[in-house]
Amino acid sequence: MVIVNGKIFTMAGDPIECGFIRTKGTKIAEVGDMKDYIPVKDEEVLEAAGAGIYPGFIDAHCHIGMWEDSLGFEGDDGNEDTDPSTPQLRAIDAINPIERSFKEALEGGVTTVVVAPGSANPIAGRICALKTKGCCIDDMVIKENLAMKFALGENPKLTYHTKGQAPTTRMATAALIREQLAKTRRYMEDKESAAEDEDLDEPEFDFKCEALIPLLKREIKAHIHAHRADDICTAMRICKEFEIDYVLIHCTDGHALAPRLAEAHASAVVGPLINSRTKPELAGQTIDNSAVLSKNGVKTAICTDHPELPIQYLPLSAGIAVRGGLPYDEALKAITIYPAQICGIDNRVGSIEQGKDADMVFFFGDPLSVYAKPKLVIINGEIK
Incomplete structure (x- = not known):
């Protein structure tokens, strides 16, 4: 699976304003800016435009x-x-x-x-x-x-x-x-x-x-x-x-x-x-x-x-x-x-980096606010 066009809060550096995350099994295989994204044939694509993506x-x-x-x-x-x-x-x-x-x-x-x-x-x-x-x-x-x-x-x-x-x-x-x-x-x-x-x-x-x-x-x-x-x-x-x-x-x-x-x-x-x-x-x-x-x-x-x-x-x-x-x-x-x-x-x-577990949380808006609720949760590479 590859997640595209999300704002990625990696917790390992500055956020990637528009990036992609590629997973393989339970792990994160690749993280990068959309300008470096290369599509892979028959890969499942998850569109994340407008979402902030955080580590679990x-x-x-x-x-x-x-x-x-x-x-x-x-x-x-x-x-x-x-x-x-x-x-x-x-x-x-x-x-x-x-x-x-x-x-x-x-x-x-x-x-x-x-x-x-x-x-x-x-x-x-x-x-x-x-x-x-x-x-x-x-x-x-x-x-x-x-x-x-x-x-x-x-x-x-x-x-x-x-x-x-x-x-x-x-x-x-x-x-x-x-x-x-x-x-x-x-x-x-x-x-x-x-x-x-x-x-x-x-x-x-x-x-x-x-x-x-x-x-x-x-x-x-x-x-x-x-x-x-x-x-x-x-x-x-x-x-x-x-x-x-x-x-x-x-x-x-x-x-x-x-x-x-x-x-x-x-x-x-x-x-x-x-x-x-x-x-x-x-x-x-x-x-x-x-x-x-x-x-x-x-x-x-x-x-x-x-x-x-x-x-x-x-x-x-x-x-x-x-x-x-x-x-x-x-x-x-x-x-x-x-x-x-x-x-x-x-x-x-703890962070969104290559080789780590594919645990991610998607929010539209501030995740720390009283009304926030995850739009999507991925754990071990699988959508909850």
């Missing part, structure tokens, strides 16, 4: 399919709150891909989602990235072990306070995380020593430590739920101690720490932006957060935290960030190329 939108932090729409406990599979340390859990095993929110995501132009366990546990489990079209999760996955979810602040405290067990303070939450990371580091060292010396036995298999080894080897990142400024600083402190790469999730008070975050080369996923200050650690919430972070050089993506905010309102959230002072081009990047880069999946998604 990416939600860098959500729980789609883990808390199912219109259900209570029966559809709640995001928090295993019987143990505060559960790194061995995998989000991929909890997602229902035929839950109707996936259809709504796709209709809203969201073609890629990063799905994490909830924030009840200080260490919650593995995060995955997947496409929003399909009926079997194994066919939708982009990256099964994308990151490890951690949580600081009120959520772990509240969860375990009601059970009368630790952690019930921020001190205990941080200590529990440190303990598990230190144990994993020793476990990893013992495994490596045994591999080098046949006279040494390997340590007894530990499922939790095995799950955290990729993190300590810096093969994956920590995604850390942290709203308040002190929690953000604790996250950075722990990651520095254990030499871990990390992304700050929510980062509600990031605006108060923006120069410090920039100096540390931190990345942030901000959101949800359309909600009330429903708990104490949201007291500093402001819609100019992403603008302040961006101005200070902090790479920032925008998320819905679905189901906190329905996922189809991701582009509207980017529009709210523009209202808060984020430059329009940066807002587009915050739901396309920036989340792809932050999450390490920009080799496949």
Whole structure:
């Protein structure tokens, strides 16, 4: 298929005012200006005159399919709150891909989602990235072990306070995380020593430590739920101690720490932006957060935290960030190329470039406005 005469917002450079996109199977085969277009015999041609063409939108932090729409406990599979340390859990095993929110995501132009366990546990489990079209999760996955979810602040405290067990303070939450990371580091060292010396036995298999080894080897990142400024600083402190790469999730008070975050080369996923200050650690919430972070050089993506905010309102959230002072081009990047880069999946998604997945969204008008609706969505080279 070849798409012709559209304005292409590649997110890899300046827009192409009148261009073409050629796809082959699930991939983008060619992108260029119409003056360089050469027709191919028997090729399906899709006319896009007057449309703006954008990369499929990416939600860098959500729980789609883990808390199912219109259900209570029966559809709640995001928090295993019987143990505060559960790194061995995998989000991929909890997602229902035929839950109707996936259809709504796709209709809203969201073609890629990063799905994490909830924030009840200080260490919650593995995060995955997947496409929003399909009926079997194994066919939708982009990256099964994308990151490890951690949580600081009120959520772990509240969860375990009601059970009368630790952690019930921020001190205990941080200590529990440190303990598990230190144990994993020793476990990893013992495994490596045994591999080098046949006279040494390997340590007894530990499922939790095995799950955290990729993190300590810096093969994956920590995604850390942290709203308040002190929690953000604790996250950075722990990651520095254990030499871990990390992304700050929510980062509600990031605006108060923006120069410090920039100096540390931190990345942030901000959101949800359309909600009330429903708990104490949201007291500093402001819609100019992403603008302040961006101005200070902090790479920032925008998320819905679905189901906190329905996922189809991701582009509207980017529009709210523009209202808060984020430059329009940066807002587009915050739901396309920036989340792809932050999450390490920009080799496949986030921009319209040769070799990347053929995920595209067509709009007539402003995609970040309250009334915007995609005219057409293409995912994996197929029209939705």
